[in-house]
Amino acid sequence: MPGILRIALKLLINDKSKFLALLLGITFAVFLMVMMMSMFSGILKRSSSSVLNIGAKIWVMDPAVNNATSSIPMPDYVLSSARSINGVKYAVPLYFGGALVKLKNGSYQAATVVGLDDATLFGRPEMIEGNIEDIFAENAFLVVKDAEFSKLDRPAVGSEFEINDNRGVVVGIAKAASSGLFGVPTLYTTYSRAISYIPSARYTTSFILIEPKNDADTPFIQQEIKKLGYQALTREQFVSKITDFYTFKTGLGMNVLLMTTISFVVGLSISGQTFYTFILENLEKFGALKAIGAKGGELVSMILFQALFTSVIGYGLGVGLASTFMILAKLRMPDYAAQISFPILGFAFVMVLVIAGFSSYIGVRKVLRIQPFEIFRG
Amino acid sequence: MASVAVRTTGLGKWFGEGEARKTAVCNASFEAVYGEILYIVGPSGSGKTTLLSMISGILKPDAGDVVVDGKDLWKMAGDDIADLRLNKIGFVFQDYHLFSRLTTAENVAIPLILKKMDWDEALKVALHYLEIVGLKDRAELQPVKLSGGEQQRVAIARAIASNPDILIFDEPTASLDGDTGRKIVEFVKTNILNEKRCIIIVTHDSRIYEYADTIMRMEDGKITRVERNGTQKGVVA
Numbered sequence: 001m002p003g004i005l006r007i008a009l010k011l012l013i014n015d016k017s018k019f020l021a022l023l024l025g026i027t028f029a030v031f032l033m034v035m036m037m038s039m040f041s042g043i044l045k046r047s048s049s050s051v052l053n054i055g056a057k058i059w060v061m062d063p064a065v066n067n068a069t070s071s072i073p074m075p076d077y078v079l080s081s082a083r084s085i086n087g088v089k090y091a092v093p094l095y096f097g098g099a100l101v102k103l104k105n106g107s108y109q110a111a112t113v114v115g116l117d118d119a120t121l122f123g124r125p126e127m128i129e130g131n132i133e134d135i136f137a138e139n140a141f142l143v144v145k146d147a148e149f150s151k152l153d154r155p156a157v158g159s160e161f162e163i164n165d166n167r168g169v170v171v172g173i174a175k176a177a178s179s180g181l182f183g184v185p186t187l188y189t190t191y192s193r194a195i196s197y198i199p200s201a202r203y204t205t206s207f208i209l210i211e212p213k214n215d216a217d218t219p220f221i222q223q224e225i226k227k228l229g230y231q232a233l234t235r236e237q238f239v240s241k242i243t244d245f246y247t248f249k250t251g252l253g254m255n256v257l258l259m260t261t262i263s264f265v266v267g268l269s270i271s272g273q274t275f276y277t278f279i280l281e282n283l284e285k286f287g288a289l290k291a292i293g294a295k296g297g298e299l300v301s302m303i304l305f306q307a308l309f310t311s312v313i314g315y316g317l318g319v320g321l322a323s324t325f326m327i328l329a330k331l332r333m334p335d336y337a338a339q340i341s342f343p344i345l346g347f348a349f350v351m352v353l354v355i356a357g358f359s360s361y362i363g364v365r366k367v368l369r370i371q372p373f374e375i376f377r378g
Numbered sequence: 379m380a381s382v383a384v385r386t387t388g389l390g391k392w393f394g395e396g397e398a399r400k401t402a403v404c405n406a407s408f409e410a411v412y413g414e415i416l417y418i419v420g421p422s423g424s425g426k427t428t429l430l431s432m433i434s435g436i437l438k439p440d441a442g443d444v445v446v447d448g449k450d451l452w453k454m455a456g457d458d459i460a461d462l463r464l465n466k467i468g469f470v471f472q473d474y475h476l477f478s479r480l481t482t483a484e485n486v487a488i489p490l491i492l493k494k495m496d497w498d499e500a501l502k503v504a505l506h507y508l509e510i511v512g513l514k515d516r517a518e519l520q521p522v523k524l525s526g527g528e529q530q531r532v533a534i535a536r537a538i539a540s541n542p543d544i545l546i547f548d549e550p551t552a553s554l555d556g557d558t559g560r561k562i563v564e565f566v567k568t569n570i571l572n573e574k575r576c577i578i579i580v581t582h583d584s585r586i587y588e589y590a591d592t593i594m595r596m597e598d599g600k601i602t603r604v605e606r607n608g609t610q611k612g613v614v615a
Contacts, residue, residue: 003491003500007480014479288475291436293464294492295457373437 004294008302009309011282018281021274022310023317026355029267030318030348031325033260037344038326040256042337047246048239050114053176054094054123056209058221059238063231066245068238069112069182071096073203078230082208085224087217089210092117095194096206098184101152102162109151112186113163115194122209125188130157130172135190140171142188152185163187166197264351271314272359275307279363283370291372299367307360315352319345383447383544383576384410384433390441391428391599402428404599406442412543413573415566415589418580420596426580427548429596433578434467434546435459447543464492468537472549474529476521482532483508483517489540507535510569527558531565538570545570547579556585563589 001009013019045052050068051059060082062072082091095115100108116123116135124132125144134140141163143155155161159170174188189197195204210232212218218234225232233241247253279286286299322340329336389406392399403425410416418426431437433444435451444451447466451459463469468489476485486504491497508514511531513524521529530550537545547566551559563579563586571577579590587593595603 003487003495003497006497007477007484007488007491010484011477011479284473284475285477288469288471289488289492290460291434291463291469291471292489292492293460293462293467295460298492371437373431 004298004302005305008305011285011302012278012306012309015278015281018274018278019310022271022278023314025267025270025274026311026314026352027317027321028270029263029355030315030352031321032263032266033348033351034319034322034340034344035325035338036256036259036263037347038322038338038340040252041341041344042339043252044243044246045339046337048242049176050096050112051235051238051242053125054114054209056094056123056235057212057215058210058218058232058234060091060208060210060225060230060232061206063229065231066249067242068096068207071206073201074205074208074230075203076205078228079205079208081228082210082221082225085221087213087220089213090120090122091208091210092120092122093191093205094123094207094209095191095198095204097194097198097200099163099187099198101168101185101187103153104159104161105153110184111152111163112184113194113198114186114188115191116188117209118190118192121190122211125174125176128173128175132172134171135188137169137171139167139169140189140193141168142172142174143170144176144186144188145173146176146186148183148185151183164197164199168197264355267351268355268358271310271355272362275310275359276362276366278306279303279366283366284374286367287370287372287374290370296368300364303360303363303367307356307363311352311356311359315349318352319348381412382409382445383412384578385445386429386433386442387445388442389429389432389439389444391425391432391437391439401599403432403439406596406599406601408594408601408604410544410576410578410592412576413571414591415571415577415579417587417590417593418578418596419582419584419587419593420602421582424596425599426582426596428599430546430548430578430580434469434544435463464489464540466543468540468542468545470530470533470537470545470547470550472552474521474533474553476529476532476536478520478522480520481518482513482521482524485521485532486535486539488536493540504535504539507539508532510538511535511565526554527562530554530558530562534562534566534570543575545575545577547577547581549581549583550579551581551583551586559583560586560589 047067060078062074065072079091079093082088097113099111099113101111102108121132121135125142128145135142143152155170157170157172161168176186210221212221222232289299326338387407389403391403392401394400406429418429420426428437432439438452446462454462483501483504486507487500490500490503505514505517508517511534513528513531516524516528521532524532550562554562566577567589591606593605594601
């Protein structure tokens, strides 16, 4: 390391109280920013959990549908029409609805019921216990063992419950890639049982799942579905639509953006103010260095290095703290929806660099303006 | 005859504009030669510090020239002046301006580090200069743990660490008691001054005048009298 930067480092870290205050400011800002963005990311992932878990390539729905949990049932002819489109390998109906489950202890628990096509069971989950074929047994249901599993009193295979005054039997335990957003357990059954157990409106098909013969057929299929007055979205498009809905139409995105901005401003204020005080306290020393023969560029490099060093350490501590918090929270609360991703880490790092840049900018301005002549005045 | 370290010709500096304009230094011409200690003395506000700043390449004059070691100082580029300060001039500031977060040895090593010397090598050289000023055993202490006289000596060690030809002291005894102040200047005269080095001291402490080779008096921005070895050599009106 060049000697001048080593001097800068020693000046910084040997001023323990200022260094600690700087680190705290940046760590706190990074912690808050990462937490907010991770929670938002986790919520978005969960909001698309049904789409990801079922895994169909193309989803057909009413154009007004914004997310998987609020479907608008479609008439049966849409399914028939979809099956007749060139390029469709197969098309199956999917039921998506909510029901009240009465547990053995007499309490009620809301649950999401997914009705899979009787003929193909397309979109079936991966089994942990039991056989998928048992879903055709009388009153059979599969229970998903996710974060909400305990809300159904952790049922075992053979357990019974009531669903809308119908008898239900657990014939298998399944697992899902992602838990849902609203903290409601999920039950799988056949499409026909779902529509007979759960009160429905005139139409019953929540979504039509399409498997194209090959991916190149997708645009044509989408065009043909559009002609029917409905919308066909690829899995990615549907996830994106759900993300947009929660980000822009629920206030969630704006709230998270506000909180992230506040975290950034708090970090910027604390770090900027502390770094400015640090520079002010050392201003005469920088002037002395200038008088001795240090060039402007060398002084700027010292300040930039100090700001960058503090920021990188603070960033690491902030990310570490956020990760630890999330791990501990997930141990205590399986529902806790937060996930750190590389884009979040990248965004937080850029924000930290902005904080470092701002903090050093005000310091650099001050140091470059100091006249060594003033040092002689004592 | 000793060669000239610093020569000024018609040096002038004023601050402010219009009616508020105040002359700090007016038509100052003098020479400082190698092998001597030159005192610039005078009351507060007489222009001593302004003159010192101009001859050390810190404050640009409004009139006149400064020649340091044969080079016209204010015709040089900014970075070249900084280089000249680093290589040719050593400073001992009134308040020392030692870095309290660095050790004594690291403080002394600063000019060497600015000259791109390797860190460990610079510390080794710094120890040598701390030995010269009698503070080698204080090398690892922070300056705040030293007495005023010791801090002054650390500042001197820092000033001479880059082996400059010209040493500039700004009120070196202002923060010291009379006895310590005299000891410091005596030490400088005995151990730091040599025939290849010129020392310029700004002071208004008459108790240390006995150590001067030349005393240049200033009043109201003008050099009013130059005395060499106690003999008045010239008066500037």
